[in-house]
Amino acid sequence: MPRYMVERTFPDGLHIPMNSEGAAACQSVVERNADLGVTWVHSYVSDDKQKTYCLYDGPTPEAIRQAAERNGLPVDRISKVAVLDPYFYQ
Template identity: 70%
Template structure:
């Protein structure tokens, strides 16, 4: 399955409560994603919380766009990526 990096911009900042409501919100995102065969691997969040860089496994970029819309999440860019690790060359 292809791997993608999804860049998102949150002009007002990303605010996910660190409690049961935050866990529930993220669980709903995961459930919606799975309906299209999209797996959220992990995300990186900028210090000011206005940008995220999310790693997904998905069948197509369109599948990511579809679930993002259903989840109410912005998409600035989707780039197919592969892993490059410095230890590979040792």
């Protein structure tokens, strides 16, 4: 399955509470994604919470974009990526 980096901008910041409400919100994203064969691997959030860099596995960039739309999430850019690991060369 191809892997993609999804860059997003949240002008007002991304605010997901660190409680059961936040966990439920994240689980909803996972469930909607699954309908399209998309898996959220993990995300990196900037200190100001205005940018996220999210790793997804999915069949196509279009499926990733459609999943984002279903979840009400912005998409700035979708890039197909591969892992570069410093231990690969050892």
